[in-house]
Amino acid sequence: MDKYVQAINKFVESSPANRLPKFGGIRIFAEPLLAVADANDPMFIQLKQPEVVGPEHLLPKDFLPGAKAIISYFLPFSEEIRRANRVPGLPAEEWLYGRIEGEEFNNELRQFVEELLIDNGAKAVATSLSSKFQKYQVKSNWSERHVAFIAGLGTFGLHKSFITEKGAAGRFGSVVTDLDLPTTERKIIDIYGNCSWFTSGECGACISRCPAGAITEQGKDKLKCREYVHGKIEKEFWPRYGCGKCQTNVPCEESIPG
Template sequence: MQKRLEAYIKGFVKDYPNIKGTITKWGEPLITFCDANNREFEKLKKVVTPEHSMPRDFLPDAKTIIAYFLPFEEAVIKSNIKGIESSKEWGVAYIETNKLIYDLNSYIFNIIKELGYEATIIPATHNFDEKKLVSQWSHRHVAYIAGLGKFGLNNMLITEKGCCGRVGSIVTSLKIETTGFHNEEYCIYKVNGGCKKCVKACVNGSLQIDSFNRHKCYEMCLYNDNNLGDIGVADVCGKCTVGMPCSTKIPTR
């Protein structure tokens, strides 16, 4: 079943630009599976927020978490390197990828339902506490537990295809074989204290080596949303992810 679902997800993403006529294109997704009863999920109530949902909050009979990473094509990444403001291509990629995640989750939801099991359709974003600016279901943290990647100094999930892309996840009652979890760090700074390019790239100082001001970061995201207002809701920045050693790969390997 693991291989079948991987094929479904990869095929859907590959065909999506032609079917939907999107401007954005994506690389082949990375997909991992983990046990929904993994005790690591309980830690998210301390690491993220006490209100963070557990898999069983979505499905009482939750068995598996499917986590995936949708890497942006190189043109999208390069478009956002220069300047202080986010590029239009980056903003469009954010919007179109959020829609892709919803459509993909709906597609997998229907496949799993046809097999006689339950699944969820969780939005890619904007499911967060607007005062605390923390998500009640952090796709990145869930994906970390599922072995999809490791957190970098920039607070992004570094996967085998880097951190420039979007993460999605699905909760299901279908039991699926789990994938492994790697203990090695992927961030150069966390390995030897080097790099720190993401801190230098932060346009308003919200990201520091020893701290992160999420409200200040979000101010920049809202600024870009206003600047890119004609394309839809694009509260993005991404400067700490583009042009980095970890943008498209694991830099420590």
């Protein structure tokens, strides 16, 4: 696995697509976190339950027959992108570039990992780039965060974002392969185990950060968030959109809150 981690880190560090010339060449993403899920983990079948994701959620073998493992990764936003978005209200321009240009880079990384595995004699599919991948209004048939949970990368939070060792401000990706990679141990079983609201009954900082009033003590209203990001923000900042106020200037921005 080490040689793949090294190649991936090198790609993230050196790719020009991970830089924003408009902001003096700052990096979009810092060094990623990687983990490996077992393609036969029974939790993939659990994702088909309506209260988890839904019956449409695909299994690793639907993307790649004979799949054995999934490389799941978290790309934390750079300090510059996170810092810029700490102001309240409208999203920082740097964050909007992080959302759009950042996802373009993320797609290049997905492609890179797929090719890296294939070059090493394995079969591999970058799930979100596959024609089988479907995105709906408030879900998809391959949820990167649920895959990250299975791979042991972290847990959800009150804001329903996913909190890793490097925080919640960032983006995810995954690649399915038939390579027999060693699986990462899933240390936390509580799906909200990294959020102080659930572990100590304290925090709730993401509630007041949300300009759409989508986050309450009961959790997050996905439709309110969607209407804000793809309504107000998209209209004002087209061709970019995003928000991420709940992921910045909060105790889980760049680490698991203590």
